[in-house]
Amino acid sequence: MDVIILNGASSSGKSSIAKQLQALLDENYLHIGIDTFIAMMPQRCNALTQPDQTADGFYWKTEQIKGKQTLRIKSGDYGRQINRAYHSCVKHLINSGLKVIVDDVMNGQKEQQAWLAALGDSSRLFVGVLCEESELLRRENARSDRINGSALEQANRVHEGVNYDLTVSTSSLSAIDCAKQIIWHITNN
Numbered sequence: 001m002d003v004i005i006l007n008g009a010s011s012s013g014k015s016s017i018a019k020q021l022q023a024l025l026d027e028n029y030l031h032i033g034i035d036t037f038i039a040m041m042p043q044r045c046n047a048l049t050q051p052d053q054t055a056d057g058f059y060w061k062t063e064q065i066k067g068k069q070t071l072r073i074k075s076g077d078y079g080r081q082i083n084r085a086y087h088s089c090v091k092h093l094i095n096s097g098l099k100v101i102v103d104d105v106m107n108g109q110k111e112q113q114a115w116l117a118a119l120g121d122s123s124r125l126f127v128g129v130l131c132e133e134s135e136l137l138r139r140e141n142a143r144s145d146r147i148n149g150s151a152l153e154q155a156n157r158v159h160e161g162v163n164y165d166l167t168v169s170t171s172s173l174s175a176i177d178c179a180k181q182i183i184w185h186i187t188n189n
């Protein structure tokens with residue numbers, strides 16, 4: 001498998017699963033996500049600590065969705081350029097003979113299509129990382145580095161229209177057991 005794409009809301013447990021996969025898989029897999037690129041960007045390009053401050057990179061915006069005040073991540077021109085580069089960078093890594101675990105918060109079906117276009121004929125596994133909303137909220141509140149409200153907004157939207165090879169539930173399984181489920185699927189399909 002060239003690339004394993006873990007898709008789920010913030011705090012659903014993607015990074016934890018990615019680390020367990022890296023430990024358990026025989027072959028070496030790189031772990032990459034948009035946070036990898038955010039860490040490379042000049043700080044002035046993003047406004048991720050407070051909502052409603054626009055930026056050329058990524059920022060949070062309060063929107064009324066279905067009558068509810070909701071925080072959504074938005075991107076400016078630079079952010080969109082970074083996102084496209086993130087997709088093609090994964091393909092370049094694969095073309096260099098490397099294997100990759102992508103840890104992503106997809107914008108539903110639209111972003112899966114963008115991944116499929118970028119990945120071409122590389123072998124890939126789309127994994128939905130599911131978590132109950134009450135548990136997402138508990139985890140988000142326990143973290144000091146995540147803005148409150150983002151996990152719940154993403155909870156359903158990230159999965160809308162996405163076709164998965166398998167899903168794992170991190171509200172009922174530990175990260176290591178989710179990783180074992182994924183490896184079982186790869187080995188037996």
Ligand SMILES: Nc1ncnc2c1ncn2[C@@H]1O[C@H](COP(=O)(O)OP(=O)(O)OP(=O)(O)O)[C@@H](O)[C@H]1O
Pocket residue numbers: 008009010011012013014015016017103105139146170171173174175
């Ligand atoms: N299967 C699990 N069971 C219980 N707690 C978990 C599980 N997976 C992750 N957690 C906890 O949830 C929190 C978020 O985990 P993690 O960083 O893996 O999520 P994430 O989906 O990568 O989040 P983000 O997209 O915000 O980076 C951490 O405190 C982690 O310890």
